[in-house]
Amino acid sequence: MKGYKIIVLAKQVPDTRNVGKDAMKANGTVNRAALPAIFNPEDLNALEQALRLKDRYPGTTVTLLTMGPGRAADIIREGLFRGADDGYLITDRKFAGSDTLATSYAISLAAKKLMPFDLIMCGRQAIDGDTAQVGPQVAEKIDIPQITYAEEIEKIEKGKITIKRRLERGVETVECPMPLLITVHGSAPDCRARNAKYLLRYKHAKTWTEMQQDTEDYLWLREDRPYLDIREWSVDDLSADETFLGLSGSPTKVKKVFNVVFTAKEAKVLGDTDAEMDDLMKELIENHNIG
Amino acid sequence: MNNVIVYCEIEDGNIVDVSLELLTKGRSLADLLKVQLDAVIIGKELKGIEQQLYPFGVDNLYVADDPRLYPYQTLPHASIVSKLFEEIKPEIALFGATSIGRDLAPRIASALKCGLTADCTSLEIGEHEDKKKKKIYKDLLFQIRPAFGGNIIATIINPETRPQMATVREGVMKKEIKSMSYKGKRINLEVEKYVRGEDFVVRIIDRHIEKSKINIKNSQIIISGGYGVGSKENFDLLFELADVLGGEVGGSRAAVDAGYITHERQIGQTGITVRPKLYIACGISGAVQHRAGMDQSAMIISINKDPEAPINQIADYAIIGDIGTVLPKMIKYYKKNTK
Ligand SMILES: Cc1cc2nc3c(=O)[nH]c(=O)nc-3n(C[C@H](O)[C@H](O)[C@H](O)COP(=O)(O)OP(=O)(O)OC[C@H]3O[C@@H](n4cnc5c(N)ncnc54)[C@H](O)[C@@H]3O)c2cc1C
Numbered sequence: 001m002k003g004y005k006i007i008v009l010a011k012q013v014p015d016t017r018n019v020g021k022d023a024m025k026a027n028g029t030v031n032r033a034a035l036p037a038i039f040n041p042e043d044l045n046a047l048e049q050a051l052r053l054k055d056r057y058p059g060t061t062v063t064l065l066t067m068g069p070g071r072a073a074d075i076i077r078e079g080l081f082r083g084a085d086d087g088y089l090i091t092d093r094k095f096a097g098s099d100t101l102a103t104s105y106a107i108s109l110a111a112k113k114l115m116p117f118d119l120i121m122c123g124r125q126a127i128d129g130d131t132a133q134v135g136p137q138v139a140e141k142i143d144i145p146q147i148t149y150a151e152e153i154e155k156i157e158k159g160k161i162t163i164k165r166r167l168e169r170g171v172e173t174v175e176c177p178m179p180l181l182i183t184v185h186g187s188a189p190d191c192r193a194r195n196a197k198y199l200l201r202y203k204h205a206k207t208w209t210e211m212q213q214d215t216e217d218y219l220w221l222r223e224d225r226p227y228l229d230i231r232e233w234s235v236d237d238l239s240a241d242e243t244f245l246g247l248s249g250s251p252t253k254v255k256k257v258f259n260v261v262f263t264a265k266e267a268k269v270l271g272d273t274d275a276e277m278d279d280l281m282k283e284l285i286e287n288h289n290i291g
Numbered sequence: 292m293n294n295v296i297v298y299c300e301i302e303d304g305n306i307v308d309v310s311l312e313l314l315t316k317g318r319s320l321a322d323l324l325k326v327q328l329d330a331v332i333i334g335k336e337l338k339g340i341e342q343q344l345y346p347f348g349v350d351n352l353y354v355a356d357d358p359r360l361y362p363y364q365t366l367p368h369a370s371i372v373s374k375l376f377e378e379i380k381p382e383i384a385l386f387g388a389t390s391i392g393r394d395l396a397p398r399i400a401s402a403l404k405c406g407l408t409a410d411c412t413s414l415e416i417g418e419h420e421d422k423k424k425k426k427i428y429k430d431l432l433f434q435i436r437p438a439f440g441g442n443i444i445a446t447i448i449n450p451e452t453r454p455q456m457a458t459v460r461e462g463v464m465k466k467e468i469k470s471m472s473y474k475g476k477r478i479n480l481e482v483e484k485y486v487r488g489e490d491f492v493v494r495i496i497d498r499h500i501e502k503s504k505i506n507i508k509n510s511q512i513i514i515s516g517g518y519g520v521g522s523k524e525n526f527d528l529l530f531e532l533a534d535v536l537g538g539e540v541g542g543s544r545a546a547v548d549a550g551y552i553t554h555e556r557q558i559g560q561t562g563i564t565v566r567p568k569l570y571i572a573c574g575i576s577g578a579v580q581h582r583a584g585m586d587q588s589a590m591i592i593s594i595n596k597d598p599e600a601p602i603n604q605i606a607d608y609a610i611i612g613d614i615g616t617v618l619p620k621m622i623k624y625y626k627k628n629t630k
Contacts, residue, residue, distance in 0.1 A: 135397075148393075148394045149390065168389060176494075254446070269603075272612025289569050
């Protein structure tokens with residue numbers, strides 16, 4: 001059996017889930033730099049689904065595709081450590097300021113360069129924006145079907161894939177011919193841990209830019225081990241039309257942002273003693289807030 | 292100027308609440324812009340469906356009625372809506388931020404190369420001056436949503452592309468009938484002209500949709516828990532208080548992410564929006580995305596170990612303490628002092 005060719009889209013995101021005290025500036029805004037950069041959680045769920053298909057259907061390959069600044073190569077290394085086969089980093093200053101539409105344009109060009117493929121998989125949404133837009137927009141640009149919110153891939157048979165989807169108030173099982181794009185829901189199983197063997201094998205996997213800082217020995221090493229290359233794609237490599245990229249390719253503009261100013265209501269501050277609690281409850285009952 | 296349009300969702304023959312809420316908002320935007328309100332509904336057996344929609348002030352109702360169009364599938368719905376938008380060129384297009392709307396709207400935005408803002412918490416009409424281009428844009432849709440990074444609210448605009456597209460969560464806008472006798476016009480779309488054969492490649496094998504058992508949105512008392520509750524077991528205390536007070540339990544996203552409660556109960560920008568008589572926030576810090584879903588509550592009580600927690604600033608009562616101590620005391624007093 002020949003297996004399937006799977007592309008996994010992954011994003012490096014600031015960890016907005018637990019904005020601790022140390023990440024707050026004195027004026028109450030968040031200090032982004034203090035937030036650790038992580039593998040977007042639902043993209044890890046997507047990677048796990050791809051790796052399960054690889055376990056199940058011998059000959060299957062998993063290629064990671066990420067877009068971001070140079071340090072986003074960490075995402076590819078992380079994927080390699082967990083069992084992916086190779087990865088590409090889409091990186092160029094000209095992508096800066098891209099909204100979801102411009103981002104999906106760049107990713108769709110990269111995916112087209114990797115054609116023919118059977119599946120593109122990605123997380124439902126990224127935690128820094130929660131828009132859930134890039135997956136469907138990439139699918140539209142490549143003109144393939146999309147199945148969103150996948151929780152379980154049941155099987156692939158005769159070129160068709162059967163997927164269980166998690167909806168707001170229920171589940172749905174659908175069958176779709178390949179190729180297609182699947183977005184994976186966070187309720188799908190967690191991603192497996194790093195594998196010690198792959199950790200050794202890919203420890204020195206780097207992008208060309210990162211290699212510039214390498215010493216001679218490593219350059220030698222790389223010559224016999226081509227799998228250590230993380231390829232970088234720029235606007236030129238993708239033959240992208242610049243009018244569809246960055247700020248100019250982004251129809252949405254941020255008009256203004258403002259810090260929320262609390263209209264402090266002058267909360268009545270209470271301790272947790274029996275007397276204070278009894279008084280509060282008494283007041284709430286008397287004022288018909290409760291009861 | 293062209294019209295405002297709302298994509299309406301249907302479940303078991305009924306238009307879902309979020310669509311009716313969007314029609315109410317759409318009507319007021321249309322009035323401000325002095326244009327008409329359009330709606331599009333796609334499904335099967337849609338005879339008489341206009342009766343559910345006209346009262347919300349719909350002037351033109353586009354209907355695609357075909358047995359293959361229900362339950363919802365991405366490709367045929369996307370083809371119909373994209374094509375319809377190309378023909379009627381709406382100024383503004385609104386979608387519910389539901390499983391369906393969040394699947395459909397980006398596909399359409401991509402096809403039409405226009406901007407889309409997810410999970411707006413407010414929609415307004417305003418003017419924008421682009422100083423570089425020396426151009427003034429009148430009557431733009433201001434799409435307002437909390438943005439990444441805590442206490443920031445961003446206003447997003449799409450100056451050049453149309454329609455200006457936005458999704459909004461259930462409960463964010465209010466649903467209000469305009470007039471029971473309001474009459475619009477029904478326009479039946481010839482489905483074959485809008486879909487491609489290959490749009491029907493996906494086959495639905497099985498589908499279970501449950502009627503939501505929890506009714507947080509309409510509950511007058513909400514006991515809401517955050518990451519500070521600490522465990523799924525500790526949430527039992529919140530359920531107990533909700534039970535004695537006749538309320539519902541909600542929670543923050545951190546509580547959902549930690550697996551303490553299910554997503555259906557998440558309150559905030561990416562959950563539901565509530566306006567109860569009483570909101571008790573237990574172990575919730577009060578991030579802007581959370582406040583977006585509850586700051587309209589008539590009374591807010593916060594229970595938090597940390598006197599500096601931002602939630603205290605919008606609370607009427609801030610109890611500084613551990614929920615493990617405070618909640619049992621509240622439950623005990625209430626049980627003892629009411630029949
Ligand atoms: C795009 C986006 C969308 C988002 N949408 C939402 C949304 O819809 N809803 C939402 O809620 N969040 C949302 N968030 C997340 C939000 O930014 C916060 O991370 C989240 O609300 C924090 O939840 P929390 O208050 O429960 O947890 P924390 O911020 O960790 O707060 C825990 C609180 O519990 C207190 N505490 C701890 N132990 C105890 C105890 N024993 N007794 C009493 N108090 C205790 C602590 O002092 C602290 O104040 C979103 C974020 C992003 C980036």
